[in-house]
Amino acid sequence: MKLTLAVSFLSLLAAGCLLLSCAAPQENALAIVHVTVVDMAGAAPRPDQDVIVKTQRIAAVGPSGSIAVPRGARIVDGRGKFLIPGLADMHVHLTAAGEPDGSRSFLIPLLLAHGITTVRDMGGYLESLVPLRREVQNGKRPGPQIVYAGPYLDGSPPSFEPSLVVRNAEQADQAVRQLAGRGVDFIKVQSMLSRDAYFAIARSARREHLPFAGHVPDRVTAAEAADAGQRSIEHLTNVLRGCSNDEKRLIEEQFYVPHKTVTAAAAHDRVLAWQREMLDSYSQPAADALADKFVAKEVWQTPTLVLLQQNAFPTAPVAARRDERERYIPAATLAIWRKVRAEQMRFLTQAESALRERLRAKSASLVGQMQRRGVRILAGTDSPAPYVFPGSALHDELALLVEAGLTPREALESATRNAAEFLGTTENVGTVTPGKFADLVLLDADPLEDIRNTERIRAVVLRGRLLDREALDGLLAGELRFASGP
Numbered sequence: 001m002k003l004t005l006a007v008s009f010l011s012l013l014a015a016g017c018l019l020l021s022c023a024a025p026q027e028n029a030l031a032i033v034h035v036t037v038v039d040m041a042g043a044a045p046r047p048d049q050d051v052i053v054k055t056q057r058i059a060a061v062g063p064s065g066s067i068a069v070p071r072g073a074r075i076v077d078g079r080g081k082f083l084i085p086g087l088a089d090m091h092v093h094l095t096a097a098g099e100p101d102g103s104r105s106f107l108i109p110l111l112l113a114h115g116i117t118t119v120r121d122m123g124g125y126l127e128s129l130v131p132l133r134r135e136v137q138n139g140k141r142p143g144p145q146i147v148y149a150g151p152y153l154d155g156s157p158p159s160f161e162p163s164l165v166v167r168n169a170e171q172a173d174q175a176v177r178q179l180a181g182r183g184v185d186f187i188k189v190q191s192m193l194s195r196d197a198y199f200a201i202a203r204s205a206r207r208e209h210l211p212f213a214g215h216v217p218d219r220v221t222a223a224e225a226a227d228a229g230q231r232s233i234e235h236l237t238n239v240l241r242g243c244s245n246d247e248k249r250l251i252e253e254q255f256y257v258p259h260k261t262v263t264a265a266a267a268h269d270r271v272l273a274w275q276r277e278m279l280d281s282y283s284q285p286a287a288d289a290l291a292d293k294f295v296a297k298e299v300w301q302t303p304t305l306v307l308l309q310q311n312a313f314p315t316a317p318v319a320a321r322r323d324e325r326e327r328y329i330p331a332a333t334l335a336i337w338r339k340v341r342a343e344q345m346r347f348l349t350q351a352e353s354a355l356r357e358r359l360r361a362k363s364a365s366l367v368g369q370m371q372r373r374g375v376r377i378l379a380g381t382d383s384p385a386p387y388v389f390p391g392s393a394l395h396d397e398l399a400l401l402v403e404a405g406l407t408p409r410e411a412l413e414s415a416t417r418n419a420a421e422f423l424g425t426t427e428n429v430g431t432v433t434p435g436k437f438a439d440l441v442l443l444d445a446d447p448l449e450d451i452r453n454t455e456r457i458r459a460v461v462l463r464g465r466l467l468d469r470e471a472l473d474g475l476l477a478g479e480l481r482f483a484s485g486p
Contacts, residue, residue: 029054029070030438030466035078037061038448039432040085040416045448051083053438056464060434074466081458082446084412085431086117086144086439088419089394091234091302091380094132094146095124097333097390103132105478106330107383107390108143112467113475114391115460117439118419118429120380121148122214122234123188125162130183142462145439147423150184152214153201155192163190169200176204187212189230191237195219202228218254221247222290226297232378232422233294234302235312236363242290243366245283250274268347272355279358287366291373300422302380303367305400310387313356317345325389328476337386368405377401378422379415395455408451438464 030053037049039061050067052060060067069075089111094103111119121129129148135141151162153175158165164179166172176187187205189198189212198217205212211231215238216222222242225233233239244250253274258267294301326334371377379401381393389396394415401411420430428437440461445453460467467475 029059029073030076030461030464031069031073032076032078032083032440032442032461033069034064035442036082036446037432038082038084038412038446040413041431041433045082045446049078049083051078051432051440053461053464056437058432058434058436058438058440061432076442076459076466076468078442080444082443082453083432084441084443084447084454085416085429086441086460086462087115087394087415087454088118088120088379089116089144089381089383089415090120090232090378090419090422091122091304092119092383092390093124093385094119094121094148095128097330097384102330103128104141106333108141109475109478110328110389110391111144112142112391112460112462113457113472114394115441115454115457116144116391116394117460117462118145118423119147120419120423121146122380122382123149123152123160123162126150126182126184142465145429147185149186149188149213150179150182152188152190153179153193153197154190155194155197155217157192159190159192166197166201167194169196172197172200173204176201176208176210180208180210184210186210186231187214189214189217191215191218193217193219199228202230205229216242219251221251223293226293226299229297230299232300232302234380235304235307235382236301236366239290239301240282240359240363240366241278243283243287244278244281245286246277246281247286250278250281253277272352275355275359279362282362287369288373291370291375294370295374298376300376300378300418301367301370302378303363303401303404304380304382304397305364305367305404306393306397307382307385307388308360308363309400311340311382311385313360314341314344314387315348315353315356317341323387323389325392329384329389333384340386364400364404367401371404371406371410376418376422377406377410377414378418379411392455395452398451398454402451408448411451412447412454 032051034048036045036047038045048064049061050064094107097103097106133146136143151164153166154163156165156167164175166175187210189201198220201212213232214234216225216233222239241247241250379394379397381388381397383390383393398411402408417430420426429439438461441457442459443453444456444458447453458469
């Protein structure tokens with residue numbers, strides 16, 4: 001499955017390169033000189049380096065003055081600055097911003113302005129994603145490289161749209177065949193799937209040579225998902241439940257159907273009691289065994305800690321979370337966010353707030369533990385979920401990963417080299433290495449000293465084309481002006 005995704009995405013990259021070479025005039029070379037290179041290939045930061053870019057790719061990297069700067073190259077002074085690979089947000093929803101133009105006018109500019117050059121779309125409308133990716137590949141629209149699943153596969157009723165509802169193994173098989181025929185890169189599974197449908201999806205995806213990823217359905221354990229071949233687990237869905245010493249009982253209680261005379265308040269209290277039981281029954285041996293299972297089965301985790309903090313377990317009302325980034329959010333989207341948050345806070349008690357914080361903290365702690373046991377981590381955000389600000393949320397995620405116990409280097413790997421390895425694209429992206437596409441971010445400070453320095457972006461290089469600070473500010477203002485190009 002890993003090789004299949006690699007072949008699929010590499011073919012897309014090759015096609016995009018070919019189309020760009022036919023559609024656009026040759027660009028002048030770019031030279032970033034006297035810069036500290038943080039290559040993410042394993043080496044320590046290398047100061048006073050020159051990086052030469054030609055025709056979309058990194059042509060050379062070496063000590064300043066040791067390699068020739070091509071005549072006519074645009075020269076960028078990198079003194080005091082740090083060059084890292086372009087960033088990948090491995091969990092976004094590009095069509096959640098409203099179509100037909102939401103992703104183009106809202107999401108894509110914010111992603112680029114924050115150094116994101118690759119995204120994995122974890123569920124959206126193919127009618128919009130297919131032409132959007134084509135526009136990026138043929139050079140018509142600057143944007144990150146896009147990998148997508150298309151509609152979710154979910155039970156009835158589905159949790160989100162767009163979904164293909166599959167109630168049994170036969171429908172699951174048909175849905176996988178349909179999506180494979182439409183050229184998706186992987187299959188996205190959701191929480192409401194039945195056991196029969198889920199395991200049928202796993203078999204069908206294997207037959208179609210497609211990876212599958214997403215939620216661990218409520219009726220399936222995380223260990224079973226690993227054994228079934230699920231490639232990545234998003235949001236730690238049912239992973240914390242899998243660390244209980246009484247997981248079977250928790251699953252039985254999770255599907256308890258209250259009598260129709262039970263009040264909504266009583267049902268809510270039961271949910272809170274169940275969450276407390278899950279936390280109180282946490283078992284370190286069970287957690288270690290599950291992590292070891294993930295390592296053995298090569299199951300990656302995209303914890304989206306920023307989503308858990310801002311949306312899954314919020315503990316403060318909207319008024320306490322005013323953020324200057326709201327000015328980049330369309331008014332209609334921001335109104336939806338505020339409505340969702342107000343509803344979440346409507347009956348929040350101090351006790352429930354404390355419970356939410358316990359769930360968030362335990363989830364974050366679990367990520368650090370899994371990293372130390374060798375579980376592979378990907379950086380993702382679930383943008384544009386409420387108060388998960390597109391673009392900048394990835395930098396929040398990196399900081400939260402460090403708070404969870406990862407080193408700054410490990411956190412940065414989750415959004416660069418790890419992402420490329422997961423997608424099977426290490427020959428083309430993920431490190432600052434000659435021969436790879438010139439998707440790069442120039443920073444004003446060292447991200448390995450302080451991960452928050454990934455926010456101090458001086459310039460972004462997108463397939464060899466420079467977006468300097470002025471151009472990035474233009475993106476935030478709704479304009480695109482390349483600093484170099486044809």
